[in-house]
Structure formats: C-alpha cells, structure tokens
Amino acid sequence: MPAAFSDPIWQKPKIALAFERELMAGGTVDAVIVGGGIMGLSTALHAARAGLSVQVLEAGMIGQGASGLNGGQVIPGLKYDPEWLIEHFGRERGEALVDFAASTADAVFDLIRDEKLAVPFARNGWIQAAHTETALTAAANRDRQWRARGADVKLLDQAEIAAITGAKGYLGGWLDRRAGVIDPLSYTMELARVATAAGAKIAERQKVLKLNNEAGLWRVATAGGAELRAKAVVLATNAYTDGLLPGLAQTIVPLHSFQIATAPLPADLAATVLPGGQAVSDSRRILVYYRKSADGRLVLGGRGRMALPSSPADWAHCERALLRLYPVLAGIAIEKRWFGRVAMTPDHLPHLHEPEKGLLAVVGCQGRGVGLMSALGKRMASYLATGDATELPFPLSPIRPIPFHAFRQVGVAATIAWYRMLDAFER
Numbered sequence: 001m002p003a004a005f006s007d008p009i010w011q012k013p014k015i016a017l018a019f020e021r022e023l024m025a026g027g028t029v030d031a032v033i034v035g036g037g038i039m040g041l042s043t044a045l046h047a048a049r050a051g052l053s054v055q056v057l058e059a060g061m062i063g064q065g066a067s068g069l070n071g072g073q074v075i076p077g078l079k080y081d082p083e084w085l086i087e088h089f090g091r092e093r094g095e096a097l098v099d100f101a102a103s104t105a106d107a108v109f110d111l112i113r114d115e116k117l118a119v120p121f122a123r124n125g126w127i128q129a130a131h132t133e134t135a136l137t138a139a140a141n142r143d144r145q146w147r148a149r150g151a152d153v154k155l156l157d158q159a160e161i162a163a164i165t166g167a168k169g170y171l172g173g174w175l176d177r178r179a180g181v182i183d184p185l186s187y188t189m190e191l192a193r194v195a196t197a198a199g200a201k202i203a204e205r206q207k208v209l210k211l212n213n214e215a216g217l218w219r220v221a222t223a224g225g226a227e228l229r230a231k232a233v234v235l236a237t238n239a240y241t242d243g244l245l246p247g248l249a250q251t252i253v254p255l256h257s258f259q260i261a262t263a264p265l266p267a268d269l270a271a272t273v274l275p276g277g278q279a280v281s282d283s284r285r286i287l288v289y290y291r292k293s294a295d296g297r298l299v300l301g302g303r304g305r306m307a308l309p310s311s312p313a314d315w316a317h318c319e320r321a322l323l324r325l326y327p328v329l330a331g332i333a334i335e336k337r338w339f340g341r342v343a344m345t346p347d348h349l350p351h352l353h354e355p356e357k358g359l360l361a362v363v364g365c366q367g368r369g370v371g372l373m374s375a376l377g378k379r380m381a382s383y384l385a386t387g388d389a390t391e392l393p394f395p396l397s398p399i400r401p402i403p404f405h406a407f408r409q410v411g412v413a414a415t416i417a418w419y420r421m422l423d424a425f426e427r
C-alpha cells in the first residue's frame with residue numbers, strides 16, 4: 001500500500017514530543033496501557049493525575065491508529081437516544097448513561113480550553129442530515145428527547161439545512177450545538193503531551209505480545225524483548241485489537257472508513273459550503289460525513305472496502321458523494337486520500353471487559369470515539385484508582401466472540417454493497 005494512503009491532512013502540533021523507544025526492563029507500575037490512541041492516552045492522563053504510575057505502550061507511533069486518522073467530528077451522545085437507553089438499562093443506570101453521553105463532547109472541548117491544547121477546533125455544532133421522511137421523523141424524535149433535557153439542539157427544515165450546509169438533497173435535519181470539530185492528530189499528540197506532563201510514561205514501537213498473571217501482578221512482554229510488571233493492564237487497542245487477549249478481536253467487526261480532502265476552497269465556494277463551520281453526518285445506511293478543515297478544505301468520509309486500498313480509484317465512492325452533495329465542487333482537486341479502521345459491536349455500544357482481576361479492555365466506538373473515548377478514559381482512570389465499578393458508565397461484560405466471526409466480515413462487505421444500492425435508489 002502506498003504510504004500516502006495512511007497519511008491524513010491533519011497536522012501535528014508545532015512542538016511535538018519525542019517518546020521513548022527503549023523500555024527499562026523489570027520495572028513495576030500501577031497500570032500498563034496497551035494502545036496510544038485517545039482511549040489509552042485519556043486513561044493515562046487521568047490515572048497519572050490520580051497518583052498512579054502509568055506506562056503506555058504503543059505498537060506504532062502515537063496518532064497512527066484511528067485517533068490520528070479520523071474525521072475530527074466531536075459528537076456527543078451514543079447511537080441510541082435517551083429514551084432507548086433508559087428503557088434498556090433501567091432508570092438509574094440509563095439516566096447516568098444519558099448524562100455521560102451528553103457530556104462526551106465537553107470532555108474534549110473542556111480539555112482543550114483548560115489545558116490550552118494546541119489543537120485547531122471550532123465548536124459550531126454537528127448536523128445529522130435527513131434525506132428521507134423516515135430519517136426526518138427519527139430526527140424529530142431525537143430532537144424532542146434531547147430538548148426535554150435542556151440540550152442546545154434544533155430541528156432544521158429543508159430551507160434551513162440547505163442554507164447551513166450548502167448541500168443538495170436533504171429534507172431537513174437535526175443540529176446539535178454541543179458538538180464541533182477538531183484536528184484529531186493534534187488532539188491525540190497534545191493528549192500525549194499533557195499525559196506525559198502529568199507523569200505518565202509513553203513508549204512508541206512497543207507492541208505488546210504477551211500478558212501473564214504472576215502472583216497478582218501482570219507481566220507484560222513486548223516484541224522488543226522488554227518486560228514490565230503492572231497491577232493493572234488496560235487494553236485500549238479498539239479496532240486494531242490483535243490476538244493479545246484471546247477472543248477479544250472476535251467481539252468486534254472492524255470496518256474501514258475512507259476519507260478525501262479537497263484543495264483549500266476558493267473564497268467564493270467556501271462562503272457557500274458549510275459557511276458556519278458545522279460538521280455533518282447524513283442519514284444514509286452507508287453514511288457519509290464531512291466538515292471543513294482549519295485550512296479551508298472539505299474533508300469527506302464514508303465506509304470503504306475491507307481489502308487494503310491500492311489506488312485512488314478505491315476512494316471513488318467518496319468523490320461521487322462529494323459531487324452529489326456539492327456539484328459546485330466539480331473541478332476542485334482532491335489532494336489527499338487516506339483510511340483507518342473503526343470497531344463496530346453487534347449492539348452498537350462500547351464494550352468494557354475485565355476477564356480477570358486487573359485486566360481491562362475497551363472496544364467498539366462505532367465511529368464516534370473522539371468524544372466517547374476522551375470521556376471514557378477519565379472514567380476508566382477513576383475505576384483504576386478506586387476499584388469502584390460505578391465509575392464506569394457501561395457495565396463490565398463477559399468477552400463474547402461473535403459466532404462465525406470470520407464469515408461475518410464477508411457478510412458485512414455484502415451488506416455494505418446492498419445498502420449502497422438502496423441508498424442510491426433513495427437519492
């Protein structure tokens with residue numbers, strides 16, 4: 001695969017930290033965190049602030065996973081609306097979960113403000129754009145539920161959504177002003193910087209190969225031959241989960257999300273394409289999401305094929321979506337194409353596991369992990385520090401591999417093709 005396809009438009013902060021490549025063997029820490037994305041780094045930051053000694057081990061480079069590659073849309077909430085969460089989790093846990101879901105965008109923007117993170121951002125809202133009457137009804141229902149809870153949200157009619165997005169083809173939509181956009185690579189690198197300043201140690205190119213429990217301590221062995229001991233281990237490997245913890249990779253369906261970025265838009269076009277700087281996800285079965293970047297490009301993403309891409313033609317579906325929404329952008333160059341992996345769970349909720357005492361894992365953020373993992377990392381750190389499971393918004397659940405997991409992948413590819421066809425009919 002050409003290296004350029006794993007290289008997003010996002011920028012590292014001007015002063016980016018250098019991380020360790022070598023590990024001192026034989027040390028003992030309170031917590032080893034496997035994976036240096038938003039989940040791992042947020043956990044590390046808050047655990048270090050709670051007084052724990054923390055070592056993050058990242059197989060590649062910080063920001064190389066989904067956290068540095070994503071669309072940078074910071075969206076509060078889960079896939080489910082408040083009433084569904086209360087119905088399914090009961091009043092007490094359900095209400096707590098709704099409050100948690102409502103707070104996930106704050107977790108990002110508060111951190112950027114309080115820590116003065118060098119992260120380009122705009123907090124002008126996110127639009128869930130409806131292209132069918134059914135989607136519009138769902139948007140109205142969502143709007144009613146969140147407005148009843150005092151959220152700063154608004155239902156948009158056809159004229160309003162056309163004015164805010166400048167895009168063609170929507171009947172209306174839902175604006176959630178709690179949301180916004182960030183540069184996700186800067187954010188991930190800045191999270192690493194503040195975690196380090198809080199006392200966490202971060203090492204790159206340290207793939208964890210083996211975990212063993214010996215007399216109540218976890219022995220963590222890396223591909224480089226280093227060994228550490230830890231009272232607790234948190235697997236924050238998400239869509240990039242490998243065979244480290246048996247069965248974990250089989251609990252998720254990893255999907256590829258592909259993105260394109262145009263050249264910076266000329267001023268006359270920039271004034272009509274998302275003039276207010278909101279982010280958008282549409283209501284199609286195979287959804288398309290887009291936003292403008294700080295340097296004025298339109299960045300658009302959507303599900304891609306599971307095989308690794310080999311040529312720009314693999315992004316043709318994104319380019320078609322771009323021109324369907326914004327015919328005025330015909331002739332504007334696509335300057336960058338990249339992709340990353342998203343972890344889906346069958347129930348569309350994140351899963352938290354603790355198969356043995358002190359061995360924790362978090363997977364599945366259904367493409368909404370920027371806010372979610374920032375907020376969840378803080379809760380995970382509280383759990384590490386206190387041992388109180390009520391700190392966790394989701395219940396700890398057993399690791400349940402998806403039956404016929406290997407075939408599921410084939411099924412997903414077929415379903416995506418089928419959904420894409422249905423979406424095309426509804427245009």
Ligand SMILES: Cc1cc2nc3c(=O)[nH]c(=O)nc-3n(C[C@H](O)[C@H](O)[C@H](O)COP(=O)(O)OP(=O)(O)OC[C@H]3O[C@@H](n4cnc5c(N)ncnc54)[C@H](O)[C@@H]3O)c2cc1C
Nearest residue numbers: 035037038039059065066067070071073208340368369370
């Ligand atoms: C293209 C794309 C667009 C997206 N757009 C959005 C969006 O706009 N908004 C949003 O909220 N979410 C979005 N997402 C989802 C979001 O990026 C993820 O939910 C989030 O970044 C997950 O963070 P994480 O820390 O859990 O995982 P990651 O950032 O993927 O980090 C996991 C890390 O674990 C490391 N690892 C794996 N195995 C090992 C091992 N054995 N040893 C050591 N390290 C290991 C990997 O190298 C990786 O760096 C998008 C995702 C993609 C791919």
